[in-house]
Amino acid sequence: MREIDVARITDAVAEMAMRSNVELPGDVVEALRAARERESSEIAREVLDQLLLNAGRARETRLPLCQDTGVAVVFIDLGRDVHLTGGPLQEAVDEGVRRGYEEGYLRKSVVRDPLDRSTNTGDNTPAVVHTRLVEGDRCTIHFAPKGGGSENMSALWMLTPAQGREGVVDAIAAQIGAAAGMPCPPLVLGVGLGGTFELSALLAKRALLRPLGEPSEIEQVAELEREILEAVNETGVGPMGLGGQTTALAVHVERHPCHIASLPLALNVQCHAARHMSVAL
């Protein structure tokens, strides 16, 4: 049994909160650059140029890429040979968020009560934490701040099995077409296919952690990803909804077996500020 003091988790979360909000991952920058080369519309190129410029300015000035520095979503893969010491896990993560959002001059965007919106929690806590038990003696932490504009355009459907593949592609393309410029395209789409109502949503969120441009290891799923990407880009919504070929940069599908009567489909929409970072303790 390996012991890990949760204070190390606090430190890691604080650092990732600060860094992920100013350093756009290289895979996202590459995808934006490739899209810039492909686009023929002048407005689309202007928007993509601004996004590339923004990524550079954020790194230099340490100003966050986007003022919406998100709700802190934290995935923890905890090795079953790890014994966490020093206090409760959620508190350790929240302390990291509290510190990172204060010291990093990040916006605090969490209200205490979803209906009475008058009280901001003041420190961007609580974090949304998803913990999974895995083999080994490491503790891997993924940090992915999630903005409100794109999260609001996410959706979940309980399709009928008969709707099948076509139903999946159509539902996603229609949703993205209707969302138009609101979720800040070009987007990254996380898709959870199968499982149950709640598992599909979690799969969709987790799919966003995969590096851009890395297709699913399952050939059929990779093919579905290409098909959805094509359908979404055919909407013509384009960067910021102003038209163009690039409505999404990537589609990541995670699938899971499901009930004979069900076809759950979850779509988690991520804006181009696809911030994610991870560390293994």
Next chain:
Amino acid sequence: MRSEVHRQIDLPLSEEDACSLQAGDVVRLTGPVYTARDAAHERIMQLIEAGEKLPFDLDGQVIYYCGPAPAPPGRPIGSAGPTTSYRMDTYAPALYRRGLRGTIGKGNRSSRVRHALKTHGGVYFVAVGGAGALLGDRIRSAEVIAWPELGPEAVRRLHVEDFPVIVGYDCHGGTAFVGEKPLE
């Protein structure tokens, strides 16, 4: 620092300048703008209904739908990109009617807003969502002028320089958004 490539527009915005703009124009703004988003709009409407004075005179001015991140030391403001505009669509026509000349935000707007632009000679600018570092860097000064208790949602007077925007809707009914038709 001023861009040579794109058309420069000085603020406050004259009706003439506003109506010379066409949907899809890429422009750079220099001058004062006022931040207001959901909570500030609710309060502005309450003042209008009560017949009271507003925190700033709307005439010829531009509102930026923005809730900035905190300012780090040595900077007037933090990351400051646009928020989604449609949430302010209920309020915008009444403000354009009272002389507001422009708004800056992101995303499509209702046809009521587009009609208000046409009727009152207004314009809607799109700033690139998620370009908060770039946009925050083009803000030279920022001062809270009303409701500091609203935090990021307080009303601020900003001075922007060479601030990059695209005309989303013009005052002739034109649109830059895909899938929308010009107003008749």
